[in-house]
Structures are given as structure tokens and as C-alpha cells.
Amino acid sequence: MQNDPRTHGLWEVSAPPVPPTEVLTDNITADVVIIGAGFTGLSAALHLAEDKQHAVVLEAGEIGFGGSGRNVGLVNAGMWIKPFDLCNTLGDTLGRRLIDQLSDAPAMVFELVEKYGMACEALNNGTLHCAVGQSGLREVTERARQWRSLGASVELLDAKSTREKVGTGTYSGALLDRRAGTIQPLAYARALARAAIAGGATVHTSSPVVSAEPAPGGWKIKTSRGSVTASRVIVATNTYSNGFSQALQTELVRLPYFNVATRRLSDSLLASILPERQGLWNTSAVLSSMRLDAEGRLIFGSVGALRGTGKQIHRNWARRALSKLFPQLSDVEFEHEWYGWIGMTPDSLPRFHRLEQNIISISGYNGRGIGAGTSFGRDLARLVTGRMTEAELSLPLSEVANTQFRVAKESFYEIGSQVAHMVGHRF
Numbered sequence: 090m091q092n093d094p095r096t097h098g099l100w101e102v103s104a105p106p107v108p109p110t111e112v113l114t115d116n117i118t119a120d121v122v123i124i125g126a127g128f129t130g131l132s133a134a135l136h137l138a139e140d141k142q143h144a145v146v147l148e149a150g151e152i153g154f155g156g157s158g159r160n161v162g163l164v165n166a167g168m169w170i171k172p173f174d175l176c177n178t179l180g181d182t183l184g185r186r187l188i189d190q191l192s193d194a195p196a197m198v199f200e201l202v203e204k205y206g207m208a209c210e211a212l213n214n215g216t217l218h219c220a221v222g223q224s225g226l227r228e229v230t231e232r233a234r235q236w237r238s239l240g241a242s243v244e245l246l247d248a249k250s251t252r253e254k255v256g257t258g259t260y261s262g263a264l265l266d267r268r269a270g271t272i273q274p275l276a277y278a279r280a281l282a283r284a285a286i287a288g289g290a291t292v293h294t295s296s297p298v299v300s301a302e303p304a305p306g307g308w309k310i311k312t313s314r315g316s317v318t319a320s321r322v323i324v325a326t327n328t329y330s331n332g333f334s335q336a337l338q339t340e341l342v343r344l345p346y347f348n349v350a351t352r353r354l355s356d357s358l359l360a361s362i363l364p365e366r367q368g369l370w371n372t373s374a375v376l377s378s379m380r381l382d383a384e385g386r387l388i389f390g391s392v393g394a395l396r397g398t399g400k401q402i403h404r405n406w407a408r409r410a411l412s413k414l415f416p417q418l419s420d421v422e423f424e425h426e427w428y429g430w431i432g433m434t435p436d437s438l439p440r441f442h443r444l445e446q447n448i449i450s451i452s453g454y455n456g457r458g459i460g461a462g463t464s465f466g467r468d469l470a471r472l473v474t475g476r477m478t479e480a481e482l483s484l485p486l487s488e489v490a491n492t493q494f495r496v497a498k499e500s501f502y503e504i505g506s507q508v509a510h511m512v513g514h515r516f
């Protein structure tokens with residue numbers, strides 16, 4: 090996208106074609122305006138279309154341009170923080186509601202994929218949270234205990250079973266979460282858009298929103314070349330917010346994350362590496378992740394931005410790390426590489442804001458946006474149509490906050506990941 094192979098990498102090469110869309114050049118009306126064509130905005134558009142509401146989606150770049158088209162594709166249940174910590178932060182009622190919602194989110198994604206016949210390499214065969222060392226094992230053991238007490242279908246694997254599932258003896262154990270799985274994320278975003286458009290939604294790309302002005306009938310949302318007037322507005326710009334709300338743009342701390350992808354592995358390599366095709370990530374402080382795509386390419390990622398000195402440092406680390414994990418891959422070449430920004434919040438929980446009367450937003454999924462974005466997109470659609478009240482949402486309404494030391498934290502992530510990868514931290 091945008092002539093840069095390092096934005097969406099493999100996903101752009103292997104995704105089905107994007108549905109045709111146009112730039113907004115007129116002044117039009119709609120029931121609901123949605124700003125941002127990622128999982129959140131597109132799920133909202135699809136659910137509004139199912140409810141016979143005319144939604145117009147305005148996207149600054151292309152469908153899936155933000156985090157949705159760049160991610161690893163792990164369809165996880167739950168948030169980054171442990172389920173009990175979530176209750177400690179939100180209180181029992183909201184906490185339990187959010188746990189249930191996020192626990193069900195992968196099923197919602199896979200059901201939508203099935204219902205609309207979405208071609209997005211969806212595999213609902215679990216993910217592995219792999220333990221690094223004894224502290225990592227304690228971490229996944231506690232997570233397994235908490236999830237099991239909540240009735241979730243998770244299993245704690247010992248080192249031997251983990252070795253069988255992954256193909257390396259590096260990990261001391263793993264949490265196998267059978268609710269979860271993998272998708273091709275850009276293909277999923279495009280498929281959501283295709284289903285929403287078929288249901289009656291309109292998507293305008295290359296149409297950056299520059300302002301919102303009160304107007305008879307609601308809000309006039311202006312792009313550089315046109316406008317949409319509607320009574321209700323959903324802002325789904327998340328970490329890639331740009332040019333519309335300065336407050337949203339500086340609320341989340343951006344954590345860089347990159348992926349590299351090998352050529353298709355041979356059948357004999359595929360028999361020994363992730364033979365059941367679960368995706369995984371590990372407990373390391375500078376975490377890494379791994380999965381196969383439908384063709385059998387290995388996708389390996391970690392914290393870091395592929396720019397400046399980071400490009401070579403992270404590439405070299407990925408090569409070294411992969412050949413330690415799987416000596417049979419010591420001469421493997423990477424055919425694709427890409428990176429993006431994950432939006433983090435200080436308490437690791439998403440944010441729900443009412444920016445103005447009838448303008449609402451949800452953002453800050455802390456790297457768990459496939460399930461969360463799809464599920465909260467549906468909730469935003471329900472909120473603007475009155476099918477749900479704010480009190481029924483699983484997130485509290487909050488003011489947009491100015492995150493302390495945001496720039497320093499972002500530099501720490503970017504430079505810290507380079508240092509960690511240079512000194513060869515554990516993976």
C-alpha cells in the first residue's frame with residue numbers, strides 16, 4: 090500500500106483483491122458516518138447494514154490501512170492482562186462482562202467468516218502462549234488457572250507437549266487456548282468491507298476526515314473533497330488516528346511491532362514446525378510471535394520498527410533467533426517484512442469515549458484488536474441505533490486522557506527493542 094512494501098508485507102501479496110471504492114467528492118447524507126476502515130469501523134458498518142441502517146465509512150487511506158492490515162493474525166480471546174486483573178481494574182460487574190465478551194470474540198469472528206463465506210485463511214485451531222523459563226511457566230500456569238476457573242477451554246501443556254506442538258524444545262510449557270485461532274488479517278478486513286458494502290454500506294477510501302461541524306440533522310463530517318451529514322458518528326481511527334482529533338491522536342502509546350515471512354517451507358519442514366498450525370506468542374518481556382500462513386510460509390515477529398537502524402538489527406535478530414529455534418531453518422531467506430503500531434493504554438484496557446453528543450469512539454486494544462475490534466464494532470453499531478445503552482457496554486465511558494510521558498515511552502519501546510535484539514535476549 091502507498092508504494093511501501095514494508096507497511097502490509099505478505100498480507101498485501103496474498104489477500105484477495107480489495108472491493109472497489111471511490112473517493113468522496115460530493116456532499117451526501119447517511120444514517121451513520123464511520124471514520125476509519127479497520128476491523129472496528131467495518132464491523133460497525135456490517136452490523137449497521139444488517140440492521141438496515143445506511144452507514145458511510147470514510148477512510149483516509151485504504152481498507153485495512155491501519156493496524157488491521159498489518160497484524161500477526163492471532164485471533165485471541167481476552168485481553169493482554171490476566172482475567173482477574175481485569176476485574177480488579179474494572180470491578181466485578183464490568184470486569185466479568187468484558188471477560189465474557191472477549192472470551193466469545195474469537196467465536197464471533199469465526200462465525201462471521203462462516204456466515205459471509207469470507208476468504209481469509211481462518212483457522213479455529215487454538216493459539217499457544219509459550220513459556221520462556223520458569224518465570225514464564227509460572228505466568229502461563231496462573232493464566233490457565235484463572236481461565237479454567239471461569240470455565241474457558243484452555244489447557245496447560247508441559248515442555249514435552251509444547252515441543253510436539255511447536256517443533257522446538259525452547260519453551261518450558263504453554264497455554265493452549267482452543268477458543269482462539271488465526272486469520273489473514275488484511276483479507277479479513279477486505280472481506281468485512283465486501284460484506285458491509287453488499288449489505289448496503291458505502292465505503293469511501295482516500296477520503297481523510299478533516300473536521301466535524303454541527304449541522305441541521307446532526308453532524309457534517311468533512312473530508313478534503315466532500316462531506317457526509319448524519320445524526321450519529323462512530324470514530325474508529327484507533328492508533329492510526331490522523332488529522333481529525335488531536336486528542337485521540339495523542340492518547341495511545343504506540344508500540345512498534347514487525348513481522349518477517351519466509352518463502353513457503355517444504356513439506357518435510359512443515360511436518361516438524363507448528364504441525365497443527367497453531368499461532369503462538371511467548372512470555373518474554375520483548376515478546377515474539379510465530380505462525381504459518383495458508384501457503385506454509387513461517388511468519389515471525391517481535392517488538393520493533395523496521396526503520397532507520399532498526400531495519401538491520403531486527404532482521405539480523407530474526408534470522409539468528411529462527412535458526413536457534415529451528416536449526417533446520419538456518420539458511421532461510423525472508424521474502425516479506427512489514428511493521429505497524431500497536432496502541433497501548435496505561436492499564437491495558439480499551440477506551441470508550443463520547444467525543445461530542447452522538448460522536449462515540451472505542452480504541453486502545455493493546456494488541457488484541459481482531460476479536461475486540463469485531464466485537465466492539467458491533468457494540469458501537471448497537472449503541473448508535475439504540476439497541477444497546479452505554480450502561481450495557483463492558484467498558485466505562487471515559488474522557489480522552491493525555492497519556493503521561495507518551496513520547497518517552499514510545500522511544501523506549503523503539504530503542505529498547507533494538508538494544509534487546511542486539512544483545513540477543515531470550516525468545
Ligand SMILES: Cc1cc2nc3c(=O)[nH]c(=O)nc-3n(C[C@H](O)[C@H](O)[C@H](O)COP(=O)(O)OP(=O)(O)OC[C@H]3O[C@@H](n4cnc5c(N)ncnc54)[C@H](O)[C@@H]3O)c2cc1C
Nearest residue numbers: 125127128129149155156157160161163298331429458459
Ligand atoms: C504489527 C501489529 C501486530 C498485531 N497483532 C495482532 C494480533 O495478532 N492479534 C490481534 O488481535 N491484534 C493484533 N494487533 C492489533 C490490531 O491490529 C488492532 O488492534 C486493530 O487492527 C485495530 O483495529 P481498528 O479498526 O480499531 O483500527 P485500525 O485498523 O488501525 O483502523 C483505523 C483506520 O482509521 C483510518 N483513519 C485515521 N485517521 C483518519 C481520518 N482522519 N479520516 C479517515 N480515516 C482515518 C486509518 O487510516 C485506519 O485505516 C496488531 C497490531 C499491529 C500493528
